[in-house]
Amino acid sequence: MILVGVDVGAKTIKTVVLQNGSIIAKGKTIAGFEAKENAEALFEQALKDAGISRNDVKHITATGSGRKEVVFATKSVTEVTAAAAGVNALHPEVRSIIDVGAEEGRSIRCDDKGKIIDYAVNEKCAAGAGAFTEAMARALEIPIEEFGSLSLKSTQEIPMNAQCAVFAESEVVSLLHAKTPLEDIARSVNDAIASRISSMVRKVGFEKEIALIGGVAYNIGFVDSLKKDLESDIIVPDDPEFIVAYGAALFGGK
Amino acid sequence: MAVPTYKTEPLQCWNKAKEIRINFYKDYANAHDNGGLRWAGGAWSFGAIPAGLGDDVFPLTGEPYAASIAFDKEFSLRCLEAVEKKGYARDLCSYMRNYWGSIILNEYAFGGKFPKPDFIWQDHICCSHAKWYQVASELEGGIPAYCIDVSVGPHQELTENRIDYVVGQMHDGIEWLEKISGRRYDDEKLIEAVYEECRATSVWAEICTLNKTVPAPLDEKSMYSLYVLGTLKKHSKEVADFYEELRDEIKYRVENQIAAVKHERCRLMSDTQPPWGFLKIFRYLEKFGAVSVGSLYTFGLIGMWEDKEDGTWGPRTTPQQKGITIDNRDQALRILAEWNLSKPEWQHFYSPHLKSDMMIRIAKEWKLDGIMLHYNRGCEGLTVGIAENRLALIEAGFPVMTFEGNMGDEREFDEARTAARMDSFMETLGFELITE
Numbered sequence: 001m002i003l004v005g006v007d008v009g010a011k012t013i014k015t016v017v018l019q020n021g022s023i024i025a026k027g028k029t030i031a032g033f034e035a036k037e038n039a040e041a042l043f044e045q046a047l048k049d050a051g052i053s054r055n056d057v058k059h060i061t062a063t064g065s066g067r068k069e070v071v072f073a074t075k076s077v078t079e080v081t082a083a084a085a086g087v088n089a090l091h092p093e094v095r096s097i098i099d100v101g102a103e104e105g106r107s108i109r110c111d112d113k114g115k116i117i118d119y120a121v122n123e124k125c126a127a128g129a130g131a132f133t134e135a136m137a138r139a140l141e142i143p144i145e146e147f148g149s150l151s152l153k154s155t156q157e158i159p160m161n162a163q164c165a166v167f168a169e170s171e172v173v174s175l176l177h178a179k180t181p182l183e184d185i186a187r188s189v190n191d192a193i194a195s196r197i198s199s200m201v202r203k204v205g206f207e208k209e210i211a212l213i214g215g216v217a218y219n220i221g222f223v224d225s226l227k228k229d230l231e232s233d234i235i236v237p238d239d240p241e242f243i244v245a246y247g248a249a250l251f252g253g254k
Numbered sequence: 255m256a257v258p259t260y261k262t263e264p265l266q267c268w269n270k271a272k273e274i275r276i277n278f279y280k281d282y283a284n285a286h287d288n289g290g291l292r293w294a295g296g297a298w299s300f301g302a303i304p305a306g307l308g309d310d311v312f313p314l315t316g317e318p319y320a321a322s323i324a325f326d327k328e329f330s331l332r333c334l335e336a337v338e339k340k341g342y343a344r345d346l347c348s349y350m351r352n353y354w355g356s357i358i359l360n361e362y363a364f365g366g367k368f369p370k371p372d373f374i375w376q377d378h379i380c381c382s383h384a385k386w387y388q389v390a391s392e393l394e395g396g397i398p399a400y401c402i403d404v405s406v407g408p409h410q411e412l413t414e415n416r417i418d419y420v421v422g423q424m425h426d427g428i429e430w431l432e433k434i435s436g437r438r439y440d441d442e443k444l445i446e447a448v449y450e451e452c453r454a455t456s457v458w459a460e461i462c463t464l465n466k467t468v469p470a471p472l473d474e475k476s477m478y479s480l481y482v483l484g485t486l487k488k489h490s491k492e493v494a495d496f497y498e499e500l501r502d503e504i505k506y507r508v509e510n511q512i513a514a515v516k517h518e519r520c521r522l523m524s525d526t527q528p529p530w531g532f533l534k535i536f537r538y539l540e541k542f543g544a545v546s547v548g549s550l551y552t553f554g555l556i557g558m559w560e561d562k563e564d565g566t567w568g569p570r571t572t573p574q575q576k577g578i579t580i581d582n583r584d585q586a587l588r589i590l591a592e593w594n595l596s597k598p599e600w601q602h603f604y605s606p607h608l609k610s611d612m613m614i615r616i617a618k619e620w621k622l623d624g625i626m627l628h629y630n631r632g633c634e635g636l637t638v639g640i641a642e643n644r645l646a647l648i649e650a651g652f653p654v655m656t657f658e659g660n661m662g663d664e665r666e667f668d669e670a671r672t673a674a675r676m677d678s679f680m681e682t683l684g685f686e687l688i689t690e
Contacts, residue, residue, distance in 0.1 A: 078678040
């Protein structure tokens with residue numbers, strides 16, 4: 001059975017093609033202003049990469065904040081359920097899932113079958129999402145891919161006073177003028193996001209094992225900050241950005 | 255999952271409710287035409303007292319008026335921006351800001367210029383209410399105002415001294431009313447108003463109790479258009495009579511299994527005022543077969559409740575049902591004070607745990623599957639402690655979703671994202687969209 005999951009996020013679209021539960025293709029593209037067209041193009045490319053045609057697909061399940069753009073989907077599921085399904089399939093020992101994307105963050109508690117017990121969503125505050133890191137990376141003039149590893153070189157803690165991503169940028173400029181080492185500022189940013197995410201996680205409560213997914217999971221500095229804040233190890237699955245699309249594909253098979 | 259299907263039909267008395275409401279606002283605006291009086295104050299002020307000045311005394315209660323403005327998003331935005339331009343902070347009570355905006359723009363939500371009240375009759379139920387009409391008076395160039403302080407603690411801790419404190423202010427208030435109106439006060443009219451208020455508010459609670467039935471005969475969105483009459487003129491015979499008529503119709507719906515929502519399969523409750531500009535979220539819920547059967551807000555804003563013999567929550571027994579005859583002014587005022595101080599929505603100002611207890615009770619007795627909490631930025635009073643309520647409900651075993659918004663400021667409500675949260679919530683409860 002071939003199943004496809006399409007996750008239309010605020011910034012990127014991800015797709016995963018499963019054959020009998022195994023990933024045979026995946027892809028990612030920018031969502032942009034033409035998310036509908038971009039989702040379709042990504043889907044077609046994934047089919048091509050998998051060497052299959054649309055007729056071979058049993059279900060296409062859309063998820064993400066822009067899931068309504070996937071007009072060719074046969075099913076739809078929210079990111080919360082998709083995330084739980086995806087993580088549970090790979091790590092059934094996980095009971096708490098943290099999903100941090102470009103503009104949204106989620107904390108989900110689930111049981112051993114991936115059934116959701118409680119969850120919280122932050123879609124209001126950019127300071128608790130990837131957009132914050134991107135803005136700070138621009139302010140520091142370092143590539144986003146290097147932001148995490150740079151922060152791990154920090155030797156001192158500089159608390160970030162600003163609650164808001166907009167004011168934080170001003171604070172970063174001040175820190176730069178004060179000749180604060182870039183790695184310390186980067187760490188401060190990661191600590192700040194981790195603090196906001198942890199607060200949301202504590203709102204629903206958490207229990208081990210904890211998994212982190214979403215694009216921000218690639219930021220190893222943020223992962224380190226989050227582990228310290230939650231005082232716990234955190235599992236980061238391979239390709240964390242694709243887990244929700246993966247979960248959506250699995251959902252389609254139910 | 256099998257989808258149940260129930261009979262539905264519109265409420266027979268719906269148009270009458272609309273008419274009563276519109277006439278209320280017209281009567282207020284036109285009061286001076288025949289030498290009548292206009293007064294303004296909160297919906298929870300002791301409206302039965304000015305009724306003693308005559309049958310031609312018409313109130314404009316602030317909160318429902320402001321909610322009417324909020325429902326009209328375009329007008330509301332103009333009101334809010336006018337207030338901000340004048341220097342008032344955006345995080346103030348949104349009802350208050352809508353109301354002030356209406357004065358500043360000199361536009362009445364029901365047409366024409368804003369009708370200036372002759373006097374203000376208010377009580378201080380929250381910090382916002384304490385300043386609301388002071389500012390309103392200033393904006394109007396000075397209006398005589400009288401306010402009663404009602405912060406005497408929760409009803410369960412009421413003592414004679416505390417009732418005396420409130421009643422003493424009421425007595426002084428009547429003297430003040432006579433002085434500023436030049437009218438002689440009629441105690442018989444006061445007594446009649448107290449009886450009607452007790453009747454109206456008890457019957458509203460009775461109506462809400464009928465929603466324990468499955469399927470629920472009423473949905474909360476419809477209830478908003480019905481409970482509001484009690485916020486306009488709860489002391490009037492017209493409202494009390496209407497509620498009895500409505501109650502009888504709801505009983506008929508219960509007996510005949512007529513549902514508010516055709517495919518009811520999920521029962522919810524909300525909390526605090528809804529985002530008035532986006533009541534469509536309740537219709538969105540219906541696409542899942544979910545019905546909001548009410549809330550502590552809808553039940554307890556005007557409804558009066560008590561513990562019944564069988565241990566359930568039910569309508570409070572009125573003085574007249576107990577065979578009490580009100581003979582004099584002081585007795586009327588004492589009954590009025592104690593009756594109002596027992597209002598459910600007043601209790602939680604003192605402790606979020608009191609509110610949690612009531613919410614859990616509703617969740618159990620009304621057989622709920624989940625709760626939606628509106629983290630309402632527009633009302634400090636009704637959202638105080640709401641995060642505690644959430645924890646208490648979860649601990650009691652009820653699934654809870656939260657959404658952020660503002661009852662009276664449409665700029666602080668994200669419709670798409672709220673719908674997304676509802677999608678997730680319904681999914682976790684096991685309900686998909688129903689395809690007809």
